[in-house]
Amino acid sequence: MVFPFFGETLAFAHPEWLRALFLVPVLLVLWFLRRRPEERLVPWLPLWDRVFAERRARxxxxxxxxxxxxxxxxxxxxxxxxxxxxxxxxxxxxxDTILVLDGRYPTRALSSDGRPLFEHVREEAWALAQTAIQDGGVSLGILREHLEVLSPPSDTLVETEALADAGAPRGFGSLDALIEARTLWPSSSRVLWVTAHSPSESEMVALGDARILVAGAGNPAPQAGIMEVTQSGDLELTVRVAGSVENRTLVVGDESGPVCKPRPLREDPTGSVKIALDRVPGTLAEVVLEPRDGFVEDDRVPLVWPVASRSRVLIVASATTPALDAFLASVAGEDVDIAASGRTEANAWRELAANYDLVILVNQTEALPLPAGNYLLLGSRAVDLPLEFAGEEFRPAEITEVESTDPLVRALDLSGIRIERALTTRGDTGVEVLIRSSLGPLLVRGTSGPRRFLSLSLDISTAHTNLALLPALPLILRAALRELAQPPGDEGILVHRIDSPLPLRAGEKGGWLGSGDSTTPLERDETAETWRLPWKVGHFTVPREGPARRLAVAWLDHPARPTAQSPKAVILPPFPSGESRESARLPFVASLAILLILGWILFHRDAID
Amino acid sequence: MNPRTPLLTPELLARLERLELSVRRLARGDPRGEIATRQRGHGLLFQDHRPYVPGDDPRLLDWNAYLRLGELLVREAAAEESPRLVCLVDVSRSMSMHDGRKLHFAKRVAAALGAVSLLRGQAVSIAVFPLGREPASYFGREQLWSYLEAVSAIRDSEVRGEWNSSLEAVLRATRSRGIACVISDFFAEADPVRALAQLRRRGFSTKAIEIIDDEDERIAPGERVLLRDAETGRVRQEKLDSASVRRYVQLLREHRERLQTQLKAERIAHRRANTTDDLESVMVDLLRQGTLSD
Structure with missing residues (x-):
């Protein structure tokens, strides 16, 4: 109710009180209708004064x-x-109450009653929603890869709409998403994280700081998982298992069946067991933890049994190389694929180099740049290398220093060596000098861009050195072959962990993996020149020209592996009780009015002063 | 008593005349100088001494007494003049209550007293108070009717006045002393006894005739009663219960008894007359009391 008032607007905060203005005319009417006192004329009022004074005194x-x-x-x-x-x-x-369901991959694990843990999560969330809806609106969310909304805030939830279409658990979303979202939700709301897995201690602290309650649901069944598989011998595996291993057995098999005897597991603090294989496993080898438990994802680990790789070697020589040939013949079955290797003249090898794992240049004195690849330079010169060749002439030389700490040369006996033809070399930076002679670095290891090389700058023909007759040469050649023809650090890996980086070897192509007739795309690792292995368990092949590399991918310490009991069910804390205030002035005003009327009556009846 | 009742009927006047004669036989001699008065004056008969006050005639000093006692005393002799009747009628509002019955009765008493005095050949003055006009004087039988007319013309007064000053003013205008008959209900703020005593000390033979009315004692109880003082107009609203009314009547009677006692102490004759009383009997009593004697 608004009134103009001297150019301004006059309003009332409690216009209901204006109804009391109706009392004004009523009071006026009562005033005019009041009972008037009866007037009496008395001869002498002081007598009456005495009467009333006495009455009052009494x-x-x-x-x-x-x-x-x-x-x-x-x-x-x-x-x-x-x-x-x-x-x-x-x-x-x-x-309002916000219930966030744990819909991540781990909730696929089975509970002790045989049902997926996610079903328990869903049931617990629904029970909490039924309780919470008595206090206000309830909204449901789920955490999978990301935080998703299942149902917006509502005072009337329908389970079939809210939870039935929640979908299957997937993803490995971080609780950080929930904690971050908590800051966007009203601070007065209750947020509950309904999960089947106990958060870690740090997660519990973070959830507590964010005022997120954790409600447990379900009870994961006892289970165990394979953490690590390594080769510990020619036909021996070491398998590390974590979890409840009671009545569990490890079996290694392939497409032909078991390749070992079942290995019963016992409680062991280390969790590692060794398994002796009856034979080399086939291409579809795998380690299986039997019988399957409530979380089967980590009960099976595919394997790729390491096969001795044989390098394809290209020999570039203008003359016969009997010592080199003898060496290749000696390692043909083990390290060198003779069938895939070759020999060529100096004028044609550059076009062929990409098809070989190792190119051996023998007495190639014409200094030319090397294509990408692995090179063993024997008395040969090249440019664009950290090693500098001073001239084309071969001169006698003597070994002056051997790098005794390097495994390639530390075991060699080079005391009686005779060198009549060696190249003069310079350069100490960017290369590793393994043997130094009077003409400079004699045996050098180095890298130049896509080129890896070993340079032994002497003529190895028996006419000019006795090295070819000594045991040291085959040892040097074999070490050089293994060092150059195989990627470093990848020896003996049986299985890769999901989402781990994959360094490519020479000639391999990234971007995808072959898996049977299908391919699986890869993501490039942003921080390194590597690719990320897929979230997929199985055997894969790395595409390359020529024979593809095979590798196996398994969970190995599955992040979703239920390792602890789920937290206890939570009792919804009540919201702070509010307080409504209703003015109590009216009874007091009424009492005061009654008292004033009573006083007025008593005063006029001379009952009070 | 109906206020429209004539003050004096011829029959009553005749009875009063007979009454006056019968009373006179009891007295001695001629009215002038015959009637012994208590008025002290300049007569031949020594009556008493009194202390000299400035203004007294020095010829009246008793030098012998001065020589003996060392005090200036004045010889007073009994007055030998005919006493003058001064009727003072209270015309205050309380006298007008109850249809003016008290005032009417007071006027009848004044008329009767004046008539008797005039028939005796005495001078009569009639005055009203409070704050009345100067008293009008009448003498002889011839002025009886004039006197009665004057009394009849008395009306109640709207003016409030104080007894002392009012009586003083009236008596100052009276040249000679005499008999002062104050006819009133004696409801006054000031002490009426004191005023009457002052009259007596001024040399008047003062008589008090108290007029009462039964209606003064009759007042009905009520929840809300506005009591208005007839004299002053002061009002007071009270609840009147029976006990209060009874107490009022008791206090009223006590007031009257106290008045009578006080007047007696001041040697002032008092006669209470109810408005319902027979005037003739009242007059008989007054005359027998010597109301018209000094």
Whole structure:
């Protein structure tokens, strides 16, 4: 109700009180209809004064007490009215509740009753929602890869709409997403994280700091998983298993069946067992933990049994190389694929180099740049290498220093070596000098861009050196062959972990993996020149020209492996109870009005002063 | 008593005349100088001494007494003049209550007293108070009707006044002393006894005739009663219960008894007359009391 008032707008905060203005005409009417006193003329009023004075004197103490009481109560009521009395009524606190279901991959694990843990999560969430809806709106969310909304805030939830279409657990979303989202939700709301797995200690602290309650659901069944598989011998595996291993057995098999005897497991602090294989496993080898438990994802680990790789070698020589040929013949079955190797003249090898694992240049004195690849330079020169060749002439030389710490040469006996033809070399930076001669670095290891090389800068023909007759040469050649023809650090890996980086070897192509007739795309690792292995368990092949490399991918310490009991069920904490205030002035004002009327009546009846 | 009742009927006047004669036989001699008065004056008969006060005639000093006692004393002799009757009628509002019955009765008493005095050949003055006009004087049988007319013309007064000053003013205008008959209900703020005593000390033979009315004692109880003082107009709203009314009547009677006692102490004759009383009997009593004697 708004009124104009001297150019301004006059409004009332409590216009309902304006209804009291109707009392004004009523009071006026009552005033005009009031009963007037009956007038009596008396001859001498002082006589009556004495009568009334005596009457008052008789009831003096009652009169004074009544007067004081009315005055005191009136004053008290006035003070109470000014103090603004109100009735405070406590109200049950209300607020919104946000239930976030743990819909991540781990909830696929089976509970002790044989059902997936996610079903327990869903049931617990629904039970909590039914309780929480009595306090206000309830919204449902689920954490899978990301935080998703299942149902917006509502006071009436329908389970089939809210949870039935929640979908299957997937993804490995971080709780950070939930904690971050908590900051966006009203601080007065309740947020519950309904999960089947106990968060870690740090996660519990973070959830507590974010005022997120953790509600447990389900009880994972006892289980175990394969953490690591390594080759510990020619036909021996070491398998590390974690979890409840009671009544569990490890079996290694392939497409032909078991390749070992079942290996019963016992409780062992290390969790490692050794398994002796009956034979080399086939291409579809795998280690299986039997019988399967409630979480089967980590019960099976595919394997690729390491096969001795044989390098394809290209020999570039203008003359016969009997010592080199003898060496290749000696390692043909083990390290060198003779059938895939070759020999060529100096003028044609550059076009062929990409098809070989190792190119051996023998006495190639014409200094030319090397294509990408692995090179063993025997008395040969090249440019664009950290090693600098001073001239084309071969001169006699003597070994002056051997790098005794390097495994390639530390075991060699080079004391009686005779060198009549060696190249003069310079350069200490960017290369590893393994043997130094009087003409400079004699045996050098180095890398130049896509080129890896070993350079032995002497003529190895028996006419100019006795090295070819000594055992040291085949040892040097074999070490050089293994060092250059195989990628470093990848020896003996039986199985790769999901989402681990995959360094490519020479000639391999990234971007995807072959898996049977299908391919699996890869993601490039942003921080390194590597690719990320897929979230997929199985045998794969790395595409390359020529024979593809085979590799196996398994979970190995599955991140979703239920390792602890789920947290206990939570009791929804009540919202802070509110307080409604209703003004209590009216009863006091009414009491005051009644008291004033009573006082007025008593005063006019001379009952009080 | 109906206020419209004539003050004096011829029959009553005749009875009063007979009454006056019968009373006179009891007295001695001629009215002038015959009637012994208590008025002290300049007569031949020594009556008493009194202390000299400034203004007294020095010829009246008793030098012998001065020589003997060392005090200035004045010889007073009994007055030998005919006493003058001064009727003072209270015309205050309380006298007008109850249809003016008290005032009417007071006027009848004043008329009767004046008539008797005039028939005796005495001078009569009639005055009203409070704050009345100067008293009008009448003498002889011839002025009886004039006197009665004057009494009849008395009306109640709206003016409030104080007894002492009012009576003083009236008596100052009276040249000679005499008999002062104050006819009133004696409801006054000031002490009426004191005023009457002052009259007596001024040399008047003062008589008090108290007029009462039964209606003064009759007042009905009520929840809300606005009591208005007839004299002053002061009002007071009270609840009147029976006990209060009874107490009022008791106090009223006590007031009257106290008045009577106080007047007696001041040697002032008092006669209470109810408005319902027979005037003739009242007059008989007054005359027998010597109301018209000094």
């Amino acid at each position: 009831s003096g103490w009652i009169r004074r007490l009544l007067s004081f009481l009315i005055a005191a109560v009136t004053l008290g009521l006035g003070i109470l009215i000014v103090a603004g009395p109100y009735f405070a009524r406590s109200q049950r606190g209300r607020g």
